[in-house]
Amino acid sequence: MSDLETSAKPTMPLQGQLARVTEMLRRHHLVEDLTHRQTGAHQDVVENLIHRQHLVELQREIDELHPADVARILEALPPEDRLSVWHLVKADRDGEILLEVSDAVRESLLADMDAPEILAAAEQLDADELADLAEDLPDDVVDQLMQRLDAPEREQLRAAMSWEDDQVGAIMDFEMVTIREDVTLEVVLRYLRRLKELPEQTDKLFVVNHDHVLTGVLPLEWLLVNDPAREVADVMAADANTFHPGEDVFETAQAFERYDLVSAPVVDAEGKLIGRLTIDSMVDVIREEGDAEALSRAGLREDEDIFASVWRSLRNRWTWLAINLVTAFVASRVIGLFEGSIEKLVALAALMPIVAGIGGNSGNQTITMIVRALALGQVSPEGAKRLLRKEVAVALLNGLIWGGVIGLVAWALYGNPALGLVMTVAMTLNLLLAAMMGVAIPMTLTYFDRDPAMGASVMITAITDSGGFFIFLGLASIFLI
């Protein structure tokens, strides 16, 4: 049981860890406040001692935490507390923690470090990890880094940096254990014992020939359950899942999900083994994919450090606000066309946002469905036609049912049956417009190789707003005025 109790720390919920660190920081600040207020020389020395004691305690706490946990705590602290804690982190853990924090927080930490500190942190990292960090570093620091690496590592770093962020080449690592196929498992077992340590997330060894071409993989499991006298070639899987460095990471992550992979080899066009992918980086990809969708849906350009300055937040958000302003202005001009009608029948002004709003909501439902289906590769050209028919049918029914209800309410409210009828017809037409555009927008974006989710929500809302106002006010002008 005592063994189990020691396990409490690593699985301690983040909130608990954060609360402890915040409490320690608070006490530390209290002491600082005291020191500032009472300036007697003797007093100073005592307070300084208490102050230092708190810091030592906090440092001990931080040293015991997993780098990923320290990263989460740094992300959750306001800038000045964040830097206080960051200064307490031992230099040899800086690198690992920099890899774990979000892009925005990494920038704020790097901004606080000078070149020698950054170089010291970078020295703890592998070439593939350096590649992740390099884009945030000043050019001269990257140059110095390059010079400190040995030739193969430098080559790996260059290779990793040459791929786009969304390509397999950018997230592969180089920590592969390779074996030959013409040896026995016994030889492999002895070889591994000499290695003393395997790279993290090693669930299989890679079998290569003399030209370093991958000929198969040997899962550790098979190495363990088979007779050690057997040959590798005899036991290994020749038809492993392999990936190429230019492949899309999101599709690769889907393959990891589908085939429940833990690691997989990356080969070049000639089949030579050049790297390795692991499930932990794929999990990051899957998480980022979801996050990016949520962010772009809300019109945020990028991940935001929640304690970012007001200025940075403004910059991050203004693009979409500006686009939204333009679409809102267009909708406003559409209403402007019918000002004469509104003057005569002011009920139109009160009812028009309903037509526009329901259209937007329904269009967003359709677009969410289609974007998901496209992302999962579920839409064939055959399927597209069916989908459009289905969405149109759903829209038609929704329009008649809900449009009918609202039409009755409008009739009751304004005592004008014709107004109710126009309301029902306008809602039905706007829902049909929403359904058709909800299918067409993501399909078109996909056809032109664009991300179907990006901005789709803003576009559909713009169309259903302007379209809804135009349809409703137009019908009203023809039949009611």
Added chain:
Amino acid sequence: MSDLETSAKPTMPLQGQLARVTEMLRRHHLVEDLTHRQTGAHQDVVENLIHRQHLVELQREIDELHPADVARILEALPPEDRLSVWHLVKADRDGEILLEVSDAVRESLLADMDAPEILAAAEQLDADELADLAEDLPDDVVDQLMQRLDAPEREQLRAAMSWEDDQVGAIMDFEMVTIREDVTLEVVLRYLRRLKELPEQTDKLFVVNHDHVLTGVLPLEWLLVNDPAREVADVMAADANTFHPGEDVFETAQAFERYDLVSAPVVDAEGKLIGRLTIDSMVDVIREEGDAEALSRAGLREDEDIFASVWRSLRNRWTWLAINLVTAFVASRVIGLFEGSIEKLVALAALMPIVAGIGGNSGNQTITMIVRALALGQVSPEGAKRLLRKEVAVALLNGLIWGGVIGLVAWALYGNPALGLVMTVAMTLNLLLAAMMGVAIPMTLTYFDRDPAMGASVMITAITDSGGFFIFLGLASIFLI
């Protein structure tokens, strides 16, 4: 190289596989059409042969595919094609594939199977997998299933079914390899060889004492690199990450991400080993979390089979449409309050949607940020106050800048400087309202232990719509009319 070429199939993109199956189905339908048209007896026999030949070819294709790929293809096919392909799947693969398909598609497949078929499919599965399936099965089939299991399996199935979907107990499996700590690694190696096969995703063995209490874990890696003469107790990690069956799966998935775990033991309150978690089910959890957020944001109750009937789609979507209808109606009544003012100054009708729209967009940006920060556990009570201050500052600046621009445009357009000023002030106030509610809504939902994302977007839009109309028309009525 020839080995590598055989690897083309498993990593073949889904679109390619889907295209092949669809093409085969199309040819199959063509033959069917022909058979229907030409009814000569001889003709029939020939066509029947061709028909059967196509099916055999298609069946061969499907047999070669990974169950996960068959599942994706089934999801992407319209109902009648889906069932044609499903009938071609060999009975002994039914179980695996049922586990892989989405909930909606699983229902459609199960609806097509009779009790004996379902029982046959279920026989291929482990207790934890059965638990996933059981909730979709008729009660009498579940009873029959229970009777066919042996006592420990029945117990496992009952245990797994007793937990909520979002608890660790519901997604753990029971395929653990356990060892004692007082034996040498050599003994463990011999034991594994006798097992012939290890459970999938086994990266560590679980060390238990005579009471089945977990005392540590032995990563396969350490088993491989250490001297076989050493004892397990000497090599194992005593402070492993352990989980409890009642824990939340989303937090557990975050722990897997943070600590790069592949598998982890589940223990009960006494520390007894009762199950195992693996990264593949955690990846599903992470994916589902993102999907659920996207769906609930768009107001969809649940995942929808894209080929679901119109009726099912209506049911899935109507809840949120109805809510939206109510909020839109409230906004409409707010406008109704000011009909007198609009009659006198019809420009108000054209300008009011801009105030409401920008507020909604900005509020959604704020809410997205806060929901993410809450999900990542980044918000302490201390941090909450800072966040509110920051969001208010951003809103104030956005209101003055963009509200100023729109105010100038309104002035130019309607030649009324007072109208422009009211527009600027109303936009600023509505953006402030959006910022405050954008922070308050998710915080309040979290305080009451509700999902902060659920419906947050609908709520903020409702507030910024009604609020925006009220502020703008109210100010206009006071100062302009």
